[in-house]
Structures are given as C-alpha cells and as structure tokens.
Amino acid sequence: MLMISGVVRPVEKTEKSIYSPDDNPIATLMPGPGGEVTNVNCAICHSTDYIVRQPGSDAKYWEAEVRKVVAVFGAPTCDADVQVIVDYLSSAYGPQAKTDLLPLRRQPVRPSRIKRQNP
Numbered sequence: 550m551l552m553i554s555g556v557v558r559p560v561e562k563t564e565k566s567i568y569s570p571d572d573n574p575i576a577t578l579m580p581g582p583g584g585e586v587t588n589v590n591c592a593i594c595h596s597t598d599y600i601v602r603q604p605g606s607d608a609k610y611w612e613a614e615v616r617k618v619v620a621v622f623g624a625p626t627c628d629a630d631v632q633v634i635v636d637y638l639s640s641a642y643g644p645q646a647k648t649d650l651l652p653l654r655r656q657p658v659r660p661s662r663i664k665r666q667n668p
C-alpha cells in the first residue's frame with residue numbers, strides 16, 4: 550500500500566498589483582463622449598498610439614476594427630461598449646480628423662539615402 554504523508558498547507562491568496570508606466574503624450578485620446586470607455590477597453594493590450602496614428606476614418610471602418618480586436622484578438626469588450634467606442638472613434642478620429650500626426654508616420658527609406666558602411 551502506498552502511503553503519502555505530509556502537511557497540506559492552505560494556498561494563501563495574495564493580491565499583487567502591477568505598475569504600468571504612463572502612455573506617451575501623443576497617444577492620449579481626444580476628449581469627448583465615449584473617450585473614457587474607449588480608453589478603458591482599448592489600452593488593455595497596447596498603447597492607444599494604435600488608434601491615434603490611424604488615418605481618420607468613418608464608422609464602418611472603426612466598427613470593423615473594433616469587431617476584429619474583439620473576435621480575433623480577444624478584447625473583452627461587450628456589445629454595448631462596442632457601439633459607444635465606434636461612435637467615439639468615428640467622431641474623434643473620423644474622416645475630418647486633423648492628421649497632424651502625419652509627419653510621425655514612418656516614411657519609406659529611399660535607397661539613395663542609405664550610407665554604405667563597407668564599400
């Protein structure tokens with residue numbers, strides 16, 4: 550017969566908190582109705598940089614984007630919040646949105662500007 554002896558200790562549950570650094574200032578979402586819901590839902594996995602650097606787009610585009618992050622990437626956003634977020638994004642980052650972030654987009658590198666190190 551197999552005998553197992555030992556003391557079984559109850560597993561202690563301890564809460565841990567993690568610190569996440571502030572996002573960069575460019576990523577800060579524009580104020581507006583639904584902005585806070587968007588921030589809470591859309592800054593879980595990545596910076597809101599991903600939002601502010603998109604070209605301004607209509608509700609159809611933003612709805613497809615939000616539904617994709619929910620269905621494909623597993624964002625835990627409920628249907629009611631999807632609508633609030635789409636309304637917010639298509640108004641704050643709609644087709645008329647100021648695209649003064651354009652200079653920050655990565656420009657293609659022209660081969661003529663690459664300095665060869667080992668000629």
Ligand code: HEC
Nearest residue numbers: 590591593594599600603614615618622623624625626634
């Ligand atoms: C569960 C994690 C998660 C959450 C929550 C999340 N995303 Fe994402 N998102 C991703 C991943 C993964 C990518 C792709 C990253 C890559 O390709 O580098 C991405 C990429 C993006 C992009 C870049 C374009 C693209 O399609 O790749 C945008 C815009 C975006 N997300 C918007 C949002 C919005 C809006 C929300 C809130 C509704 C959100 N994300 C919430 C995981 C998430």
